[in-house]
Amino acid sequence: MSEEQISDRSVQQVQHEAMSRKLKKVPFVEIHGGRVAGVVSSGSSAERVYVSFIDAGTTNYYCSTNNNRPCGGLRGGPCKHIKSMLDEAVIQYGAAKVLKGLKIEADPATIHRGSDIVRHLTGSKVKEEASIVFSRFLSYLRQLENPNSVMPSPEMTWFIVG
Numbered sequence: 001m002s003e004e005q006i007s008d009r010s011v012q013q014v015q016h017e018a019m020s021r022k023l024k025k026v027p028f029v030e031i032h033g034g035r036v037a038g039v040v041s042s043g044s045s046a047e048r049v050y051v052s053f054i055d056a057g058t059t060n061y062y063c064s065t066n067n068n069r070p071c072g073g074l075r076g077g078p079c080k081h082i083k084s085m086l087d088e089a090v091i092q093y094g095a096a097k098v099l100k101g102l103k104i105e106a107d108p109a110t111i112h113r114g115s116d117i118v119r120h121l122t123g124s125k126v127k128e129e130a131s132i133v134f135s136r137f138l139s140y141l142r143q144l145e146n147p148n149s150v151m152p153s154p155e156m157t158w159f160i161v162g
């Protein structure tokens, strides 16, 4: 292997602390493809995670388990997983970006946490497939587990977004 190949790493070293054995509450959230989507760990079972998302514009939302079972907390409005996902989105991306990602007209200065965004959601529950979000999450985990690969990673194309 030439020196050039070794130094030409496609992925930067990533801190591993966030990915300790216990998943954090919201291990994954992104603003992508006209929606804010995330994976939220279950409070009661380590085996189960919830996949939540909100579509931009309509602000329709949905939440289901990784086995595609509908979340029981969706009756009458967004569940706690959606709120947790938005909490994390505001922390990671900032209120202005999350509002823009959802096409919500609101003053970012009034948004401090997920529940501040939930108040602006006017959409309703719409059943959608969780597997797309979930497979993106699994790709993301693979990136964290394999940070020093010298091979170009096809999965990284997921992260080049407009």
Ligand SMILES: [Zn+2]
Binding pocket: 050, 052, 063, 064, 071, 072, 073, 074, 079, 080, 081, 082
């Ligand atoms: Zn839920």
